[in-house]
Amino acid sequence: MSTILDQIIEQKHREISASRYQISLEDLERQLVDAPAPRGFLRALKSASAPALIAEVKKASPSAGLIRPNFDPVLIAREYQSSGAACLSILTDEKFFQGHLDYLRQVRKSVSIPVMRKEFIIDRYQIAEARLAGADCVLLIAECLDDTLMQDLYNYAQQLGMDVLIELYDLPNVSRVLATGTELLGINNRDLRTFRTSLEHTFLVKQQVPNSVLLVSESGIATNSDIQRLRAGGIGAVLVGESLMRQPDISMAVRQLMQGSAD
Numbered sequence: 001m002s003t004i005l006d007q008i009i010e011q012k013h014r015e016i017s018a019s020r021y022q023i024s025l026e027d028l029e030r031q032l033v034d035a036p037a038p039r040g041f042l043r044a045l046k047s048a049s050a051p052a053l054i055a056e057v058k059k060a061s062p063s064a065g066l067i068r069p070n071f072d073p074v075l076i077a078r079e080y081q082s083s084g085a086a087c088l089s090i091l092t093d094e095k096f097f098q099g100h101l102d103y104l105r106q107v108r109k110s111v112s113i114p115v116m117r118k119e120f121i122i123d124r125y126q127i128a129e130a131r132l133a134g135a136d137c138v139l140l141i142a143e144c145l146d147d148t149l150m151q152d153l154y155n156y157a158q159q160l161g162m163d164v165l166i167e168l169y170d171l172p173n174v175s176r177v178l179a180t181g182t183e184l185l186g187i188n189n190r191d192l193r194t195f196r197t198s199l200e201h202t203f204l205v206k207q208q209v210p211n212s213v214l215l216v217s218e219s220g221i222a223t224n225s226d227i228q229r230l231r232a233g234g235i236g237a238v239l240v241g242e243s244l245m246r247q248p249d250i251s252m253a254v255r256q257l258m259q260g261s262a263d
Helices: 004-022 025-034 041-047 073-080 102-112 124-133 148-157 171-177 201-207 224-232 252-259
Strands: 054-055 087-091 115-118 137-141 161-169 185-187 214-220 237-240
Touching: 004 041, 004 124, 041 054, 041 087, 041 161, 041 185, 041 214, 054 073, 054 252, 073 087, 073 102, 073 252, 087 102, 087 171, 102 115, 102 124, 102 148, 115 124, 124 148, 137 148, 137 185, 137 237, 148 161, 161 214, 185 201, 201 214, 224 252
Parallel strands: 054 087, 054 237, 087 115, 115 137, 137 161, 161 185, 185 214, 214 237
Antiparallel strands: none
């Protein structure tokens, strides 16, 4: 029986094939000379007070359905920036998350902080698309990639001047991810196959990761007490989307999450 992750990856193969029919990877790469210069995603996280906030622009998800009906990606991104987010994560998957690559293009032109393309990346083509749209970082998911492809995609993104956040859930993937040389490792607290979520997963994975790697805790982060636990545990950054997207006042929600107050 296929999982939601299997279905998403099958869809990505179809989308990439269709996109290649419209424009080749070589033609995309030729256009990269016109892409905006990359902003340092990892540098921005390191410069912020830990845990730095990667705020996510996210309209919907397979597990939660429609999260924010009144969805204006540029307005949301600007609110995140003014509230102190160090970086932004933009969902670009259309079929399952109601995102779009145009959202990333629009947001990148409207803010000064670094932006990541959050997508199920399985091909260099998607990375070239991301850079052309202005992405400063891309997400790779270890559960979607074998060792050879993960290393190739990591190297390619680096060649294009981008940072790479490699995310994992399964503990056996820690050594695989570290072998790429990444300095930025995401710990997804939600199992993408079952959508069960636990903040404890971050601390379990952290035991296997050297201190030289900046850790990003992802999913299941909703309160300031969660932030305090992660700060005390030495976590460098958090990626938060759904809990913020559900709030009518995003700026206030960010302050309450990160500072414990609306001031």
